[in-house]
Amino acid sequence: MTNISNRKDDHIQLALEARHQSELGSRFDRLTFEHSGLPELALEDTDIACHFLGRPISAPFMIGAMTGGCNNGELINQHLAEAAEHCHIPMALGSQRAALEQGLAQNVRRWAPNATILGNLGATQLQQSGLDLAKRAVESIDANALIIHLNPLQELVQPNGDRDWNLVLDAIQTCASELSVPVIIKEVGSGIGPSTAQKLVGAGVQWIEVAGRGGTSWASIELARNDSTREQQIAAPFVDWGMDTVDLLSQVRSACADVNLIGSGGVRNGVDIAKCIRLGAQMSALAQPFLAPALESSEAVIEKIEILQEQLRWTMFLTASQNLTALRSAPLI
Numbered sequence: 001m002t003n004i005s006n007r008k009d010d011h012i013q014l015a016l017e018a019r020h021q022s023e024l025g026s027r028f029d030r031l032t033f034e035h036s037g038l039p040e041l042a043l044e045d046t047d048i049a050c051h052f053l054g055r056p057i058s059a060p061f062m063i064g065a066m067t068g069g070c071n072n073g074e075l076i077n078q079h080l081a082e083a084a085e086h087c088h089i090p091m092a093l094g095s096q097r098a099a100l101e102q103g104l105a106q107n108v109r110r111w112a113p114n115a116t117i118l119g120n121l122g123a124t125q126l127q128q129s130g131l132d133l134a135k136r137a138v139e140s141i142d143a144n145a146l147i148i149h150l151n152p153l154q155e156l157v158q159p160n161g162d163r164d165w166n167l168v169l170d171a172i173q174t175c176a177s178e179l180s181v182p183v184i185i186k187e188v189g190s191g192i193g194p195s196t197a198q199k200l201v202g203a204g205v206q207w208i209e210v211a212g213r214g215g216t217s218w219a220s221i222e223l224a225r226n227d228s229t230r231e232q233q234i235a236a237p238f239v240d241w242g243m244d245t246v247d248l249l250s251q252v253r254s255a256c257a258d259v260n261l262i263g264s265g266g267v268r269n270g271v272d273i274a275k276c277i278r279l280g281a282q283m284s285a286l287a288q289p290f291l292a293p294a295l296e297s298s299e300a301v302i303e304k305i306e307i308l309q310e311q312l313r314w315t316m317f318l319t320a321s322q323n324l325t326a327l328r329s330a331p332l333i
């Protein structure tokens, strides 16, 4: 097994532990919808369906990026992909780097022939290997879009992580103009702020997944894997580094009026999904909440998706929002 596969297995085990969720928590709880005592609609009339990348989906959330190549990766991806196909919910793959480098088959379309599937690569891998790698990532899974993740803090804390981020924006610009599918740029839990978002939009990026602070802390996870006392001391103040998802959604929306936003990082239930939409996101994404169900079965993932959908419907009913357009202007306190 390669180092990358070992690392992925560590990540999966550590991400399941509550101590690697942001100690500060997310600010979703500080945002309150005005409760409607008079919804004037039936729960069953609430409509949560929408479009993502021009494709119809059943609700405005997706399974966030987690696994590519590792021991558990294939089974996890099978469960996630079968559930995505069954529920008409998009699924983002984890980094395809290991699979592409090792020439491994990427079977996700076997389980999800019709679902919206997003490929995934790290930005620094593109800087090193260029457009060709990005094209192979898309073609190998017939992806509907390519996610490129920005993770400079994680790379700093990770032993032997990439510390040279020169020319990353150029690589993103090339992908945005040359690939046949849309490019989505995401963080992994520290957030994409308004200044970075403006640079990305200037480079031709039309989709940003904020992936802010409030959920899984990658500095905390990588710190737990790093045996060097010296590096642990350096990294300690950065465990909660980053920008909160709720703050970012408003700030990025103000800075970049036309960019398509995906709210993520600490989204934990259907009420949080509704708050992302209310704050100007087209979509939301949850990663860690799908990990335990994905280790169990496709049915467990399907149940998780259905619970999130029902929570979103309840939120819409209790804010008298019949559809997502109405939810976008539901009163907040």
Ligand SMILES: Cc1cc2nc3c(=O)[nH]c(=O)nc-3n(C[C@H](O)[C@H](O)[C@H](O)COP(=O)(O)O)c2cc1C
Pocket (backbone or CB within 6 Å): 011, 012, 015, 064, 065, 066, 067, 068, 093, 094, 095, 120, 147, 148, 149, 186, 187, 188, 189, 211, 214, 215, 216, 264, 265, 266, 267, 285, 286, 287, 288, 289, 291
């Ligand atoms: C086990 C695990 C593996 C992850 N691997 C990737 C990855 O390969 N690529 C990526 O872009 N993000 C990856 N992420 C980050 C998530 O997509 C997400 O941005 C982050 O965990 C914050 O969302 P959350 O609070 O809902 O977990 C991973 C997350 C988890 C929990």
